[in-house]
Amino acid sequence: MSKTLAVVGVLVALVGMSVVAAPEFAMAPARDKWTAQEVSTIASMRLKEAGPLSPEPSNAYERRTDAAAFGRALFNDTRLSRNGQVSCASCHSADKQFQDGKPLGEGVATGKRRTMPVMGAAHSPFLFWDGRKDSLWSQALGPLEDAAEHGGNRVRYVRQVQTHYKEQYQAVFGPMPALGKLPEDAMPGGTEAERAAWDAMSEPSRDGINRVYANMGKAIAAFERTLAYGESRFDRYAQATVAGDGRGQEVLAPQEVRGLRLFLNKGQCVTCHNGPQLSDHAFHNTGVPPLNKAAPDRGRADGVKKLLKDEFNCLGRYSDAKPEQCGELQFLAADDPHNLAAFRTPSLRNVAERAPYMHAGQFTTMEQVVRHYAASPKAALGHSELARPGEKHADRQAIRLSESDVQDLTAFLGALTGPVVQAK
Incomplete structure (x- = not known):
């Protein structure tokens, strides 16, 4: 027998052995029966x-890695709080499933509801326990001005961006708008002094502040949407x-x-x-x-009403979506008794x-x-x-x-x- 034929014979024998042995490695029958x-x-x-x-139409920056990097920095920055000690990560801790393990959220004060985890939040059409926000970026803005969470105001936050993040901001969103001379603290809600300072600002200045503030939320959302559950x-x-x-x-x-x-x-x-x-x-x-x-x-009964009045919702001027892309918001019933x-x-x-x-x-x-x-x-x-x-x-x-x-x-x-x- 030639060497070639001998080798072929060995290969045939090995293949034959593998065919015989194969059933040993086949999947076992189902252990648990289901319909x-x-x-x-x-x-x-x-x-x-x-x-x-799915893409979030109201946030054109959510898939940019530079936006996510900027958002991660904001997420972990304690300067974005009234007392300089609270960040998003304070309640959404990476070592605690991006929540805090407490019955009620604790920021600069104690809140009224449990902190929800961040993972998978981008899959939900409505955020918070009451659904008062309709996008991840708009949700990120809520705690910043909440009196019990970060306790700050948007003018102060925009100052922080100007001072510490101007280069990162402009790399993602382009030049910061001309804001002129700004008061120390101002926002539409908040204290009487903060509301008065906000009302005293010019309309272009208020719009510029809102634009930068909204973009802060869009950057934070770009980071948060990278967090997910594993199998x-x-x-x-x-x-x-x-x-x-x-x-x-x-x-x-x-x-x-x-x-x-x-x-x-x-x-x-x-x-x-x-x-x-x-x-x-x-x-x-x-x-x-x-x-x-x-x-x-x-x-939800109060959450729907807040959502419909929210200047940062999908239909608002700071959204990147077209009106027809905000269908869920347009058909919400504010008076549904089931809410x-x-x-x-x-x-x-x-x-x-x-x-x-x-x-x-x-x-x-x-x-x-x-x-x-x-x-x-x-x-x-x-x-x-x-x-x-x-x-x-x-x-x-x-x-x-x-x-x-x-x-x-x-x-x-x-x-x-x-x-x-x-x-x-």
């Missing part, structure tokens, strides 16, 4: 289903389930799988916590007890790392949250969307969970934790 509808729902919850972020064990389980990969499904423990079944079915969690961000980005009244029973938080005491559905991604919970930190553990939904208490203000036992409800059934169900569902929520990632 076709359940598989479809699980597949839709995978993080990768979010795809790339969790649930995402790997979902991918294995779609592929019918039994070994891949082992990434979740049996208790966590039981919790997922509850999440999709008896617990009715997926009704609001759906899609790749595990949020419908809508507003719901679920009977969460108010901190102040004498004056319950009105939530009363309704709050935005937060993402459940990384939720186990973000105690306490709800819009004012009313619950300290995830288990307490699950028990709240099972109890379905009446709302202190407005009407809860949750069905109560024996109550006729058009859209829901009463949530009935056993003690083991509560434990299983809580265990599953822990499987939604993944890394925080930042786009390059």
